[in-house]
Amino acid sequence: MDYKQIQELIKMVNKSNIGELTIEQKDFKVTIKQKEEHVAQIVSSSFQQAPAFTPAPQQAVANQPASELPSAADKPAAPASNTITIKSPMIGTFYRKSAPDKPNLADIGTEVSPGKVVCIIEAMKLFNEIESEVKGKIVKVLVEDASPVEYDQPLFLVEPA
Numbered sequence: 001m002d003y004k005q006i007q008e009l010i011k012m013v014n015k016s017n018i019g020e021l022t023i024e025q026k027d028f029k030v031t032i033k034q035k036e037e038h039v040a041q042i043v044s045s046s047f048q049q050a051p052a053f054t055p056a057p058q059q060a061v062a063n064q065p066a067s068e069l070p071s072a073a074d075k076p077a078a079p080a081s082n083t084i085t086i087k088s089p090m091i092g093t094f095y096r097k098s099a100p101d102k103p104n105l106a107d108i109g110t111e112v113s114p115g116k117v118v119c120i121i122e123a124m125k126l127f128n129e130i131e132s133e134v135k136g137k138i139v140k141v142l143v144e145d146a147s148p149v150e151y152d153q154p155l156f157l158v159e160p161a
Helices: 003-015
Strands: 020-025 028-033 041-044 084-087 092-095 117-123 126-132 136-141 147-149 154-160
Touching: 003 020, 003 028, 117 154
Parallel strands: none
Antiparallel strands: 020 028, 041 126, 084 154, 092 117, 092 147, 117 126, 136 154
């Protein structure tokens, strides 16, 4: 990797929401970090071999009975005024576990604090750990495991401590 490629990477990281980028090639390694600012979520991503995690295949909506199809009543209610919403910092696939044989990272009643990983979002074969920036207790999980999420989509409601 030459100097010009590194400069381009720095420009791309500065224009994006990526906090840190690490690239390794044979005996060469470069890490680019943005200046830290107080944000609601922190995304940790690394360009290492993704963990051996194969998501469960999505079921087709057409195969579900009409009674199980999502309706307007299934939409999450507006958050209570005493809760804080943890939102998705990216588009990807939401996972509650770090691997299929591991327990959920955060369930209802789980105590969270700044830096605690609450879920994984897979984007472009990279598994990004989403960390809490607030201290409190999870009161509601708003997304089903292995489902797609959009940027800024609410994931959890947290009652601050």
